[in-house]
Amino acid sequence: QQPVQSPQAVILREGEDAVINCSSSKALYSVHWYRQKHGEAPVFLMILLKGGEQKGHEKISASFNEKKQQSSLYLTASQLSYSGTYFCGTESQGAQKLVFGQGTRLTINP
Amino acid sequence: NAGVTQTPKFQVLKTGQSMTLQCAQDMNHNSMYWYRQDPGMGLRLIYYSASEGTTDKGEVPNGYNVSRLNKREFSLRLESAAPSQTSVYFCASSGVGRGTQYFGPGTRLLVL
Numbered sequence: 001q002q003p004v005q006s007p008q009a010v011i012l013r014e015g016e017d018a019v020i021n022c023s024s025s026k027a028l029y030s031v032h033w034y035r036q037k038h039g040e041a042p043v044f045l046m047i048l049l050k051g052g053e054q055k056g057h058e059k060i061s062a063s064f065n066e067k068k069q070q071s072s073l074y075l076t077a078s079q080l081s082y083s084g085t086y087f088c089g090t091e092s093q094g095a096q097k098l099v100f101g102q103g104t105r106l107t108i109n110p
Numbered sequence: 111n112a113g114v115t116q117t118p119k120f121q122v123l124k125t126g127q128s129m130t131l132q133c134a135q136d137m138n139h140n141s142m143y144w145y146r147q148d149p150g151m152g153l154r155l156i157y158y159s160a161s162e163g164t165t166d167k168g169e170v171p172n173g174y175n176v177s178r179l180n181k182r183e184f185s186l187r188l189e190s191a192a193p194s195q196t197s198v199y200f201c202a203s204s205g206v207g208r209g210t211q212y213f214g215p216g217t218r219l220l221v222l
Contacts, residue, residue, distance in 0.1 A: 002152065032210070034211075040215075041214060041215055042153065042200070042213050043213075044210045044212070047210065089211075096160045097155055097158050097168065098155070098211065099155070099169070100152045100153040100154070101152055102150060102151060102152040103152050
């Protein structure tokens with residue numbers, strides 16, 4: 001079952017912060033985050049494993065609450081280069097595949 | 111290293127025609143995947159191969175077949191293309207089943 005991402009779209013000014021949420025109805029082993037620029041392939045950002053681990057990547061970080069089966073992606077002091085569509089991919093226990101959310105389109109304006 | 115390569119980049123088919131999308135990776139990865147991407151639908155898994163010699167259905171396998179030719183190559187075949195199969199197709203690979211997935215550049219398929 002596809003995880004649900006919210007919001008579906010966000011428009012920010014450069015320097016503002018954003019949070020993208022990913023929620024699943026299944027027990028999760030891990031959550032992956034990817035970013036896709038228009039016309040390009042998705043690019044990996046980070047993996048979070050069960051255990052409530054929080055990871056960071058430049059000014060982008062994420063958390064994973066395994067009890068709530070939710071993950072959040074935090075973008076701090078956004079830059080123009082952060083524009084794109086963000087996808088979470090969830091992995092259930094025992095599965096060797098990801099199920100991706102529908103994506104969140106992030107637009108950063110100068 | 112080229113990473114994950116896909117051919118062709120773009121294809122136009124008529125309804126009922128068949129074609130094979132090719133994917134190859136040079137990262138010695140065990141697992142390979144085929145996704146389709148439609149507007150507003152995200153990435154949906156068609157088939158995957160956890161290791162050489164094995165293939166499994168994903169979320170949307172109907173109308174497709176796959177072949178894991180060897181560790182490097184994983185092909186996707188449309189036996190009788192339908193307009194509903196118009197989409198962007200991505201191939202991906204990962205070192206282990208739950209590792210980072212690396213995506214190819216995609217194949218844009220239009221079925222008329």
